[in-house]
Amino acid sequence: MSIFIRPSSESDLDAITAIYAHAVTHGTASFELDPPDKPEMARRRNALLEGGYPYLVAEKDGTILGYAYAGAYRTRPAYRSTVEDSIYVAPSAQGQGVGRLLLTALIEACETRDFRLMVAVIGDEESKGSIGLHQSLGFEPVGILKGIGYKHGRWLSTVLMQRPLGRGMLEPPTRPIR
Template sequence: MLEEEYEKTRRRLPLHLRKPETERPFSFTIRPVEDRDIPDIREIYNYYVTNSVVTFDEKKWTLAQWRSKLEHLRKLKMPFIVAEAPTGQILGYALVQPMSTKTAYRFSVENSIYLGQAATGKGLGRALLEALIAACEEAGIREMVAVISDKGAEASVALHEKLGFVEVGRMGRVGFKFGRWLGTIYLQKSLKPVKKKGLFSR
C-alpha cells in the first residue's frame, strides 16, 4: 500500500483503532560553539528578549553583536557550548563570561543557559549545565555564579540547585521590563579545577 493510501485509511479509522505515531527520540550532541551556530543562537536568545523576563535585555541582539561576543569569549578561553540535533539545528547553548573586568575576579564567572522552545522539558538544560561545569573545571575556573530573574525563571533556579548551586543573595526591583519591576537571585557553586593555573593567570 502506498504511503498516501495508508494515511487516508488510517485517518478513516476510529481513534481507538489507530496505531499511535512513533515519536522520534530526542537526541543531541553537546560540543564547543562554532561560527556557523551564531544565527541559531541569536534566534534562541531573541525569543527570550521579546517574550520573557528571564533576560533583562529589551532589544534583540544582532548577528554582529553575537559574533563580537563569541570572539571576545574565545580570546579569554571561556567555555561556550551548544547542543546540536541530528538535523544540525542548535537546540540550546550555554556559556560563561567574566563576572567583572577587574583582574581579581579572574577565577570567577557568570553562566548563562538558553534552550530553544522545542527543546524545553526534556533534560537538555541539565545536560548543558553539567557539561558547562565540567568545561569550567577543565579551564581552571573556581567559582560559578548564576544571576537569575526572580520572576518566570523558577525552573532555572531549581536546575541550578539540583546541581549544587546555593543561593547567596537577592536584589529586589533592580530591573524594569514589560511594565513591571524585577529582582535577581544569586546562586553560586564552588568548582574543582583540573588545572593549577587559572585561564586568566598573568
C-alpha cells in the same frame, strides 16, 4: 538520535541569535530590551572565546536546541577565577533536559580551565525552572536583588546562586592576571 553537546561554531550563530532574540523579547533571563543582531552576537561570542571561556551548543539531528557559555563575573583581576553562567534553550526544546545537559557540560568545561567558582544571576524570582536546575547541580542561593530591573511592565528581581568548581577555594588561583 540523542542530544549532543559540543563547542559552538560560527555556523551556529543564526540559531544562537534566534534563540536569544526569543529570550530577550519574551522572557526575563536577559534584562536586554532589544535583541542584538547576528554580527553583535558573533562579536560577543568571539570575545568570550578569546578570553578563554567555554561557549557550547546542544544539537540534535542538526538542529541547535540551546546554548550556554561562561564569562567573567566581573572584570577586576581579583575575580579572574569566578565565572557567570548563561544558558538559553529554544522554546521548542524547553522541559526536555537540554538546560541540564548544557549546564553540566559548562561546569565541566570551566573546571578543566581551572575556574574556581560559578555564579548564576537568574532573572526573576519566578524563574523556578532555572533556580531548580541550578540547585540540583550544586548551586546554593546567596541572595536576591529586589526590583533591580524593569521589563515587560514590571519590576524584576535577580536571584544570585553560586557553586564551587574543581578545587574551589582550597588554594590560591592559578589563572594568570590579564
